Amino acid sequence: MQICGTDFWVTLINLLSNTLEFAAPLTLGALCGLFCERSGVVNIGIEGLMLTSAFFGFIVGSYSQNPWVGIIGAVISSVVLSGLHAVLSIRFKVDQIISGTVINILAVGLTGYLNRLFVDSGTLPAAVTLPKLGIPGLDQIPVLGALFVQPPITWLAVILVLVANYVMYFTRWGLRTRAVGENPGAADTVGINVYFMRYANVLIGGAIAGLAGAYFTLESTGTFETGMTHGSGFIALAALIFGKWTPLGLWGAALLFGLSQGLSITFQALQQSSDCQFGVSKDVLVMLPYILTILVLAGVVGRAVAPAADGQVYEKGR
């Protein structure tokens, strides 16, 4: 079957494949937000965590010449930085928005400065990237098989959505996390360590954001550019809200956002010949998900309700 001079199925599978990849960092970023906010800590520093881990993934990967080691570097840097957010907002009871903002600004300066240092040194080894991994068997299917050959972090994003869904709703950990996020006082009275749960969940979120950052360097072209996450962390937050603070919901939102990015490529590719115009600008396609997000936030497409204690400092004995 042909559409606008290209094979329809090849185009469709390619679009879906691009969607999965574009959605991966958004999904992981939103999962970071999920763990933080479900335990009652607002984290608007996801963007900063992603940018920092993108840089450290790139540096560690380049020097070790091993992208898998690079992932570890990315995750550690993100965990350390989210540890800062945890200490500020839990131990020192700083306004969580301010603490998140600190992380975002710090990340821009830190990565810009360090990148400068390393690039100037001129001794940086060649960048490394992660190989694509196919699911044996499925990747041999003609045309459709291309969908089952994806880079590892894209696979991880899908797996972690399912894991997060299981953890949040089917384990004791998840129940306690949600309790701490909804009513920390009540959780405390039944013996749950509120501080511990919050620390742990923020750090878990940080590790996941580290994977999202690693996507930008290790899973793409391998090179780091200043400010290269360009707002993906905030789009991830939008996906979290759009998905109503649930793992499957946020995944759906991230896929929708990814789809709009994928469509902006596919539509342009299809509209190359003059007899094949849809009259839709690529800019409109890119804009659509955000309009939807606004509608959700405004309560038009079903209200999104945050965890009750989201963003509230917990002080024992009050």
Next chain:
Amino acid sequence: MKQRKFSYLVMVAVLFGLTMLMSACDLGGTASSATPNSGAAASNTPAGGAATSSTPATAAGAAIRVGLVTDVGKVDDKSFNQSAWEGVKGAADKNGYKANYIETADQKDYATNIQQFVSQKYDIIVTVGFLIADATNKAATANPGIQFIGVDQFQDPTKSPKNYTSLVFQEDQAGYLAGALAAYMSKTGHIGAVLGTDNVPPVYRYGEGYRQGALSVNSSIKVDTIYHEDNNAFNDPDWGSKTAGTLISNGADVIFGAGGKTGNGALIGLAQTAAQSGKTLYAIGVDTDQYLTVPEAQKYLLSSATKGLSDGTSTLVTMAANKQAPGGNFTGKVGLAPFHDLDSAVSQATKDKITKLTSDIASGAVKTGVAPVKPAK
């Protein structure tokens, strides 16, 4: 309790201080290079120093000072900024000028950065990129005693002062050559281009020139030109790489990447796909010889559609230093970079045709027929 509050305040203060320091460092490192005597040319190479001393007439105090303000980005960006800076440095080393640069971190800082050189009374100020043109024009109007050179900035000579000369290129011609080469090399009869936003005229001219050049060789060839949306159009290697992958999966076998880091992403993406799939694929770079700047794509990089940025900047700086800058728009040279590793893949017949086409375009015998800016719909 009181102590806790105190330590909290200290903590926040320290963190904000650290944050400011970090972000300041990023800019500070670059801004400090704007102070005289710390310039790269002054401390650059012994060769530069030797050149200075071999011209005895040039006293250190009287040396002509050239300041360069980058477009958002750095002087080692492997693209415009770097080429322009190399041009400035080349002219400075050769003639004993002093050269310095300021790297622009954000579009809002264009005027401020130009003003830094103005207040230090630099003789020549070079600004890079289409977006800084307005700020340059204003500064030139306000400071008639300083020579301004705008690299890659088309100007309306009736609205610009005499001390402002623009270095412009006919990107459509460079794109035309790249398109013709791509059409000669394509086996599938399908080629593509991954570009920054078409709202930036040079990018539009590259893309459309590429299309016209390909069609001039093979009127039935399929040419896909994909542009990024405006936001972040030149700093999105991930998008560039995926777009190249999409075009290749649709059957394209030659990809032209033109759009800063986004275009570089397309070149690298093509190299990754070619390495994994074993397909015969070719990439074509842009602006400078990207064989030297994107090592990841070397094996598959056929050529680059080049603008003589360094050459043109160097020429204009030297002219300006001798008070001979022409004002208005000064058209630099365009062409194709060497084939490097893929030299043997290009037949002699193709090479001859490209050579002839290059001279025909330069002489005006072949016209690209591309509008200077994207026509409004």
